[in-house]
Amino acid sequence: MAKIKSNRNSTRKEVIITEAAKLFREKGFSATSMRDLAEHVGVEAASLYNHISSKAEILQEICFKVANLFMTHIEEVDSSPQSAIAKIEAILRFHIRQMIEHYEEVYVSDREWKHLTEPYMQNMQSQRRAYRQRIALVIEEGIRKGEIKAIDAPTAVLIMLHAVSGIESWHRSTKKIEGHVLEDNMVMILVEGLKK
Amino acid sequence: MAKIKSNRNSTRKEVIITEAAKLFREKGFSATSMRDLAEHVGVEAASLYNHISSKAEILQEICFKVANLFMTHIEEVDSSPQSAIAKIEAILRFHIRQMIEHYEEVYVSDREWKHLTEPYMQNMQSQRRAYRQRIALVIEEGIRKGEIKAIDAPTAVLIMLHAVSGIESWHRSTKKIEGHVLEDNMVMILVEGLKK
DNA sequence: AATTTTCGCTAACAGGTGTTAGCACTTTAT
DNA sequence: ATAAAGTGCTAACACCTGTTAGCGAAAATT
The missing domain is CATH 1.10.357.10 (Tetracycline Repressor, domain 2)
Structure with missing residues (x-):
């Protein structure tokens, strides 16, 4: 069970959004999949939805x-x-x-x-x-x-x-x-x- | 059987590419599907492949x-x-x-x-x-x-x-x-x- | 210590993706 | 007129998409 939040003063949601911003910049919003994002966050795609409600x-x-x-x-x-x-x-x-x-x-x-x-x-x-x-x-x-x-x-x-x-x-x-x-x-x- | 090429001095391939450029600009490359493009050209998606080899x-x-x-x-x-x-x-x-x-x-x-x-x-x-x-x-x-x-x-x-x-x-x-x-x-x- | 909340997992869904195969019709070349 | 090339169609493929349900473990709260 991989946990997010290595950074102390940022919520898991913030970690996700920061990582998403990186990917969205590199590949664009449409070309970035939730599975992509999940992998970079170190978690399964479905787990993201405990923190955000949608892409x-x-x-x-x-x-x-x-x-x-x-x-x-x-x-x-x-x-x-x-x-x-x-x-x-x-x-x-x-x-x-x-x-x-x-x-x-x-x-x-x-x-x-x-x-x-x-x-x-x-x-x-x-x-x-x-x-x-x-x-x-x-x-x-x-x-x-x-x-x-x-x-x-x-x-x-x-x-x-x-x-x-x-x-x-x-x-x-x-x-x-x-x-x-x-x-x-x-x-x-x-x-x-x-x-x- | 819908035919492309209403414009006289442009090949069908050129018509497709011109229309694709419009869509790519509006929605981006990734967010534009071949079925999208086909519809704007007035043809089924599969028919596009008679003129181009890939997206x-x-x-x-x-x-x-x-x-x-x-x-x-x-x-x-x-x-x-x-x-x-x-x-x-x-x-x-x-x-x-x-x-x-x-x-x-x-x-x-x-x-x-x-x-x-x-x-x-x-x-x-x-x-x-x-x-x-x-x-x-x-x-x-x-x-x-x-x-x-x-x-x-x-x-x-x-x-x-x-x-x-x-x-x-x-x-x-x-x-x-x-x-x-x-x-x-x-x-x-x-x-x-x-x-x- | 007991209970609730948080959070990650697997499995699955319904629909969308680019693309190919195979066939029929039309247009061009012979 | 006949053959060849061009171009459209439907059906299907393998895979990818965002997202949900349900379960168990960890963490926080009581």
Whole structure:
């Protein structure tokens, strides 16, 4: 009888979800089977169901945890008294750091959310749209105030957010530059590209 | 007896692959079944095998066709007598246009190549690495010549290429700006971000 | 020490997977 | 007109899918 939970301060459910995030990132949600997952957790497939209620639930937990993280952060930044360009930089840096530190879950949330079941998928879609819209508003504010060059704000948002997901290649590369160097480089290219 | 080929100048195999690209983009390679695909083509699943030899082959055709397209183009650009920054802009514009015009196949190639079977997956991985490397070399040339600011070249490549894949959101958005406006905006932000 | 809860196991399910065999009809080439 | 190739169908295969039922052992609670 193989027991889960070698890690002291995490529940068995958390162990399962963490391992699932790894597999979902490597092979995708659909291509990861519960038997796959079970094997990596060190348990039979059926035993997983003592801790989670379905495969779909695992994806939900990952996606909404990440979504909440970013939503909470953007609200904080948005209500702080900074210039628009400083806000954008703060948001960008937060994205980069999360992508570096919580790679698997952030990446999975970004790539696999379309496999959520209803009503979660609709919900996530709205949240994502709302999130991008908030950033776009900050950029438009920056344009009005003359801090940012006259570009299409939604396009700028799209570049920013997708550029960050490129950190995946960085993770997989053999000779990584330091995380903070990566961060500064990305900020330099993207934020300078926006400035007037 | 339902016949394929309503389009005059495309073989049945091409019709299948085009339809497969649509589905692979929407739901992912793994989540798309041959019965799914068959239904969209208007035929029984078994009939598909008169035109293709396996599901894996469809993905191979899509991925390598796209890879060859980009490889051919970069060779052309690379051997032309332009400044480094002009080369980067040319490559970027080509990516954007391909992503706009041949959306499904380019997108699928970029997102689903990990589901290729061996030895194709290794092959594709090498090709992708080589492709990024070529762009990085152009950027480093630009840095040496003082055209481009002193940044980490691989990071710049990663931003460029991933930013382009954000065009997916543009495709799905309801009120799209014009394609060439999108292109110019992306070039403005990204290329200006690189310039010294 | 007794009892309840937690958790892992085996076995099994109903339905989905990619794919093949074999046959009939239609289209093309001779 | 006849042969050959192309293309669709139905039926079936072996295997994989997520998930449930029911049982026994371990752990936690009383």
